[in-house]
Amino acid sequence: MKQSIKWGIIGCGNVTEVKSGPAYQITDGFELVAVMRRNFDLAKDYAKRHNVPRYYNDADALINDPEVDAVYIATPPDTHHYYAIKVAEANKICCIEKPMAPSYAECLEIQTIFEKRELPLFVAYYRRSLPRFKKVKELLEEKVIGSVRHISWSLSRTPSELDISKTYNWRTDAKIAPAGYFDDLASHGLDLFVDLLGDVKEAKGISSNQQQLYSAKDIISASWEHENGVLGTGMWSFGTYKREDKVRIVGSDGELSFSVFGEEPIEVITSNEVEQVFIENPKHIQQYHVENMVKHLQSGIEHPSTGKTATHTAWIMDSILNKL
Structure with a gap:
């Protein structure tokens, strides 16, 4: 039996309550072992309600936790680039909430560093998996x-x-x-x-x-x-x-x-x-997206929403907004 991949969440806010967080807990092959929120009491409350063993109010502590194999970034988009680079530097698997970042340039930087380090990078465009x-x-x-x-x-x-x-x-x-x-x-x-x-x-x-x-x-x-x-x-x-x-x-x-x-x-x-x-x-809307990450990581079946596909979406968005 393959060993479970242990996940930590940065930004355990509303989107993680039903849409995504529980999917990491109920999917075979994954475990949710840590969560982080800037407000320590809110992080503790989330962890207690969802039976998550560790909680932090410091993102670096979660990213560098040796028990965490992979990080799901669920903060507002303006911090996605900042945290994603830290996750890459820690040589860990990453999934980023959509949009991947506020600009195509930032998305490209994220995609490039994960590609160079040969690290799996996913983005929560979960409709591709529904x-x-x-x-x-x-x-x-x-x-x-x-x-x-x-x-x-x-x-x-x-x-x-x-x-x-x-x-x-x-x-x-x-x-x-x-x-x-x-x-x-x-x-x-x-x-x-x-x-x-x-x-x-x-x-x-x-x-x-x-x-x-x-x-x-x-x-x-x-x-x-x-x-x-x-x-x-x-x-x-x-x-x-x-x-x-x-x-x-x-x-x-x-x-x-x-x-x-x-x-x-x-x-x-x-x-x-x-x-x-x-x-x-499904009740947990990201369920199939999360299951497809397991298939990608354990069986080599390409996930439909990767850093590469999300970067292309960012290019389309910026082109529409005349930001390029």
Whole structure:
């Protein structure tokens, strides 16, 4: 039997409570042995509730803990680069929350050091591993809608209470997330589209801060071209009258329609019929992502979301925001 890989989490906040943290505990081949949060009492509380044996308020202590083989960085994006370099220098496996870092340049630096040290690097673009989207990929490969011509995504929502009250939120702080919710949310979809349709060779966009509720951008439009010739368009608006999350992949013989964040059925639309396919997400949304890391590390089966793929997603994001 192969020895379990022992993980530590830097930044055991909300995202690790249900979405990710428990997945590291229930997956065969992994153990969660340490957590860190700047507030020592909160780190201790998390550890006690989740039965994690060690807890820290010092990231260096966790990274250099000899019992920790691998580190999951779950802090806000502005510290991802800082901690990732430290993990690489400690010669440990790493998984970074998405987006990998606020800029393509930082992502490239992270990817380069892990590659040079021949260390595994994963990024939590977990939608690539979800059965729901693996089904979409399967339908595309089976050419159920013929040859793909274009893809479009419209994501919009009303301003949140935090936005209206102008309460601080790192997701709308331009120093951490220059394009606001686009950085946090659109990265998921754009990364998924690369998995479904292949790498992007060109991308461009227009962005603005229409509402002036916070320092980051609040509306972005974009167009891009995949290397196989499929064209894409996107509109992300975070100050509209209702929520919408709709992707359309249009082909020569039909189209697929689905949501990136919701669990509405996948619609397979052809000239003859409309079929709905419902696939439920797991309780711990990162479960399959974490399981795929075990397969990568113990069986050599390539993980769908690595530092390399996430760096390409960062390049697309920066191209849309005209940051390159």
